[in-house]
Amino acid sequence: MKTCSYCQDTAFEDMEVCYGCLHPFEKRLELLPLLCDEQGDTVCLNVELAGVFAYKIHLLKTEGALLTVGKSSRNAIVIPREEIADHHLDIFFSQESLWAECKGRHKAFLDGMTLTGSHALQKGCKLTVGAAVITVV
Missing domain, CATH: 2.60.200.20 (Tumour Suppressor Smad4)
Structure with a gap:
């Protein structure tokens, strides 16, 4: 399991986007x-x-x-x-x-x-x- 840095929801390791907020995991927002x-x-x-x-x-x-x-x-x-x-x-x-x-x-x-x-x-x-x-x- 991994945690979304945007909404703190948990997701399976193979997910590309968070189903809680639709934030793409590979996107580095701080950049x-x-x-x-x-x-x-x-x-x-x-x-x-x-x-x-x-x-x-x-x-x-x-x-x-x-x-x-x-x-x-x-x-x-x-x-x-x-x-x-x-x-x-x-x-x-x-x-x-x-x-x-x-x-x-x-x-x-x-x-x-x-x-x-x-x-x-x-x-x-x-x-x-x-x-x-x-x-x-």
Whole structure:
């Protein structure tokens, strides 16, 4: 048996992808670039799980643009952990700013402080949801 570095699920040695999160075992996530190219019409978010860089997401700077975070596969950012709600967090663009709002009954943190209600995000802000860290770059 082997353990997925992304979601910590166990898998048989001959499996090429984790059935818990679909992470390919041969892919070395820590070698991916950590910074996004500067784009004038998007905001970039780096997503790390269990301390390993997983991927980056660009969110259009348009009113109503939305990213959802949670353990349900219907979310833009899926965190397959028990302590995460199905729909845990919204990250959205409104009033020319990027915002985060906790939706789950479990906690989320913004720069180490408990996130309650909606909060504006700045470059360098870190949202922590369970084992995931989402950084605005």
